[in-house]
Amino acid sequence: xxxxxLRRLLRAKDRIDxxxxxxxxxxxxxRVSHVSEAHFARSFKQAFGLPPHRYLLTRRLERAKAxxxxxxxxxxxxALQTGWNSLGTFGRVFRxxxxxSPSDWRAHEHAGRHDLERVPHCFVSAAYRPGLTSxxxxxxxxxxxxxxEPSHKPEVL
Amino acid sequence: MxxxxxxxxxxVRDQDEAxxxxxxxxxxxxxxxxxxxxxxxxxxxxxxxxxxxxGLFKPQAPVLDEATAQTMxxxxxxxxxxxxxxxxxxxxxxxxRMRARGVEFTQAPExxxxxxxxxxxxxxxxxxxxxxxRRTQ
Numbered sequence: 001x002x003x004x005x006l007r008r009l010l011r012a013k014d015r016i017d018x019x020x021x022x023x024x025x026x027x028x029x030x031r032v033s034h035v036s037e038a039h040f041a042r043s044f045k046q047a048f049g050l051p052p053h054r055y056l057l058t059r060r061l062e063r064a065k066a067x068x069x070x071x072x073x074x075x076x077x078x079a080l081q082t083g084w085n086s087l088g089t090f091g092r093v094f095r096x097x098x099x100x101s102p103s104d105w106r107a108h109e110h111a112g113r114h115d116l117e118r119v120p121h122c123f124v125s126a127a128y129r130p131g132l133t134s135x136x137x138x139x140x141x142x143x144x145x146x147x148x149e150p151s152h153k154p155e156v157l
Numbered sequence: 158m159x160x161x162x163x164x165x166x167x168x169v170r171d172q173d174e175a176x177x178x179x180x181x182x183x184x185x186x187x188x189x190x191x192x193x194x195x196x197x198x199x200x201x202x203x204x205x206x207x208x209x210x211x212g213l214f215k216p217q218a219p220v221l222d223e224a225t226a227q228t229m230x231x232x233x234x235x236x237x238x239x240x241x242x243x244x245x246x247x248x249x250x251x252x253x254r255m256r257a258r259g260v261e262f263t264q265a266p267e268x269x270x271x272x273x274x275x276x277x278x279x280x281x282x283x284x285x286x287x288x289x290x291r292r293t294q
Binding site: 001003004006007009010011013014017018047048122123 | 170230231233234235236240261263264276278281282286
C-alpha cells in the first residue's frame with residue numbers, strides 16, 4: 001500500500017485511540033484521512049487487519065477492562081464512559097468477546113494483581129485488547145449454535 | 158563512558174523532513190550528516206544525552222532491496238514500529254512548546270497514578286510516548 005495513504009489512515013486510528021468513547025462513523029474517520037468513505041473502510045481493513053468499527057470496539061473493551069481492573073467505578077458508569085449506550089449492550093458484548101461478565105472479570109483480576117508499575121500504562125492496557133478477527137455477532141453465533149438468535153437485529157459492532 | 162549503546166536507528170520517510178522535525182521541533186542536535194552516494198548517514202542527539210545518537214535512516218537500496226524497503230516504509234507509516242519513550246521534566250510545558258511548533262500529538266498530557274504522559278508522532282509515523290520523570294537526586 002502507498003505509505004502516504006497509510007500515514008493518513010494511521011491518523012484516523014490515532015483519533016479512535018485518543019477518544020474511543022466517542023462515536024466514529026466512517027464518514028468522520030474518512031475525513032480525518034482525506035479519503036472517500038468507500039475507500040476508507042476497505043483501506044483501513046487492509047492496513048490494520050480489521051474494519052474500523054471493530055477496531056473501535058477493541059479499544060472500548062480494552063479501556064473498560066482497565067477501568068474494571070484499576071477502579072471501583074460502578075459498571076454502569078464504566079459502560080457509559082467507554083462509549084456504550086446501555087449496560088445491557090456493554091455486558092452482552094463484553095461476555096461475547098471475553099467469555100465472562102464484566103463483574104466476574106473484575107473479581108478475577110482483583111484476586112491476582114500483577115506488578116506492572118514499571119511498564120508504561122498504554123502497554124499494560126494493550127495486553128487486554130481483544131483480538132477480534134471476526135465480527136462479534138459471528139463469534140456469538142459460532143459459540144452458541146443451539147441457542148436461538150434474538151429476534152431483534154443484533155447491534156452492528 | 159566508553160561502553161554502551163551508541164546508535165539506535167529509526168526509519169523515516171524523508172530525511173530532510175525528519176531532520177527538521179527532530180532538530181527544529183524537538184530541539185535535538187545534529188551529530189552526523191554524511192552523504193555517500195544516495196545513502197545518507199544522519200544521526201541526531203538529545204542535548205542532554207551526548208552518549209546516544211538517534212539515527213534517522215531511510216529504508217532504501219543498497220542496504221535493503223526494493224521490496225523490503227517498501228515493506229519497511231509501510232510498517233513505519235502504519236505506526237507499527239516499536240514504541241519510543243522521551244523523558245521530560247515537565248510534560249505539560251513540553252507539550253505546549255512542541256505543539257506550538259506543530260508537533261502532531263496523538264494524546265494530550267494525562268495524569269495517571271501521579272505520572273503525566275503524552276503521545277506524539279514524527280511525520281513518518283514513529284510513535285513517541287513522552288513521560289514526565291522527576292529527576293532523582
